[in-house]
Amino acid sequence: MNFMYPLAGGVMIGLAATIMLYFNGRITGVSGLIGMSLTKITRANDWRYLFLAGLILGSVLLYFINPAFYAYGLPYGFGKAIVAGLLVGFGTRLGRGCTSGHGVCGLPRLSMRSLVATLTFMGVAIITTFIMKQF
Template sequence: MTEFTPLLSLFGGGLIGLAAVLLMALHGRIAGMTGILTAVIPPVQSDWAWRAAFLAGAIIAPMLIAAMFGDVISFESPVPMPWLVAGGIVVGVGVYFGSGCTSGHGVCGIARLSPRSIVATLVFMASTAATVFVVRHLLGGF
């Protein structure tokens, strides 16, 4: 069962939006995690430092919040590991052919009223809904 946490969700969404606005305002860059990650590995970009700091913050901030508030974040999944790996590969292929991920298109692209990002996000959401329906209702899954 999924917990309903509207206040925490609103706060987290606000922080994501703030990070996206600050990155655009201070560096003129879109906060798409895939684009940031692919320019960090290998570290040859002239703007490597801010990209590495952004990724480090995305990893360290949840750890700090968990340490401060004593929350334990569960990383368990009822889905078998091979399915998770296959899903990760499918998402990676989609990110490549979609020229970005949900953070770049969904958060930043829609905020810029980019038609390409609006269409990409609608495709992401429709694919997600279809996948959940198939797995839960047709395959009797997780």
């Protein structure tokens, strides 16, 4: 397996989280960014829109640089992807944050809530992967 993309992605995520905390005084929790940008349309959300646009544009740029990265598509189909996305969205609201908020930003701040959330994310991901491989 080529570890270049995961390594580069991890470095960029860590760098983005550090820059956000240093210059903006805020953690980088993507579910919170999406939630705030969709519920309140104000000038104060301009940076959120730019951040989310950067996530989308980065993905599009990767597609043009290396289309083979997306060659596998959706292995379980579009319907299951929609259901999975809705369940993840519900879980992030229930857990008061997503993997980026808890795992990338909460753990370095030694947040106990983030530790419990991240361990829960990982445990459920392992169980879900095991179940999905059975079908």
